[in-house]
Amino acid sequence: MAELSTTARPYAKAAFEHALAASTLGEWSVMLATAAAVSQLPEVKKFLSSPAMTTAQQAQMFIDVCADTFNAGGENFIKILAENKRLGLLPTISELFDAQKAIQERTVDVELTTAFALDSESEKRLAEVLGKKLAREVHVHTTVDPLLLGGVIVKAGDLVIDGSVRGRLAKLAEAINS
Known part of the structure; x- marks a missing residue:
């Protein structure tokens, strides 16, 4: 768990800083929670672990599944995570983001x-x-x-x-x- 948190922390921090600057903490929290839930579905885990899928295909699948939830920033964030093979960190990223959000909002x-x-x-x-x-x-x-x-x-x-x-x-x- 500590290793996941260490790897996920910079992504959560970047998402938090972007959302804070844009005053969209609530929207980002929902996007990340949705993406985290989707990433835990057995079908999605299987798809993400398939060596036949490119990172672009993985990102597009995520974006298609969560199309109603993501804004342009959320889509870019998913693409970056996919490029860096970090989509599996979404639950930890979401958790860290929400912790920062709670601190910010007291x-x-x-x-x-x-x-x-x-x-x-x-x-x-x-x-x-x-x-x-x-x-x-x-x-x-x-x-x-x-x-x-x-x-x-x-x-x-x-x-x-x-x-x-x-x-x-x-x-x-x-x-x-x-």
């Missing part, structure tokens, strides 16, 4: 795992508190895990806050055993 995706479904008011208050703590705009995604017994687990990037009853019981058991 946003963060937060995953809340709760023991039971939260009402919209509780979710909104939690998002506000997290937004102040992280100094970013928070986009909340909630999942329910009844095994937590109670409480909530918050995941925001590398930050994990385990406020669940199950987590507290595990810490208590660890403290007793040490």
Whole structure:
């Protein structure tokens, strides 16, 4: 994974800088996410690995499949990736691009795992508190895990806050055993 990130980083940075200069971060994020999804399709992987296909043919196939999503800049980006035999990096490029976009826009995706479904008011208050703590705009995604017994687990990037009853019981058991 580290090698993929290292190889993909200059492409993601170039796409990000171009999109930022053109004020089209959202559009580029969608283009890259679409291209990443297409690149993972089994038929496309087979096509891309075929030695009979030229890089121009590979690029054109990508452009044809994603024609509704790509603008001229996106098409040029795909052509450059194809020429450099880097179309397989699209998922990593998309991920790195979105990380840069989140930093630029001062946003963060937060995953809340709760023991039971939260009402919209509780979710909104939690998002506000997290937004102040992280100094970013928070986009909340909630999942329910009844095994937590109670409480909530918050995941925001590398930050994990385990406020669940199950987590507290595990810490208590660890403290007793040490």
